[in-house]
Amino acid sequence: MSIYNCPHCGKKTFNPIKKAFAGQLNSRGKVCMECGRRCVNGKGATVFNAVYSVVIFALIVIIYLNAPKTAGTAYDWIDKYEWYINFGLVISYMIIPKLVNAFFFRLEPAIRSEY
C-alpha cells in the first residue's frame, strides 16, 4: 500500500498535492473520492510538524536575541542578514511541513467527524 491509499477503502485516491493539504490529526482532512470518508496525515506527520514548528520558532528567537552580539565578529553576517534569515525560516515553516505531508508518512482516518 502506498502512502496515497485511502485508509478507509484502500484505494489510491490521493496524490501529493491533495495529501499536502489534508492537514494533520487535528484537522478535518480531505474526502476520499471513492468512499467519501475523511483522511488526514497521521501521527508521524503530526509529530514532525509539531517538532519542526518548535525548532523554527526557537531559531528565530535565538537569532533575534543573539544577532546584535555578532556585530564585529566572524559571525556578523547573522546581524547583517538577520531579516533575510528569519524570512527564510518563516518561508520554510510554511513550506517544509507541506512537502513532508505530500511525500512522507501514511494517511490515517480523520478523528474529527463532520460537524
Ligand SMILES: [Zn+2]
Ligand atoms: Zn476511501
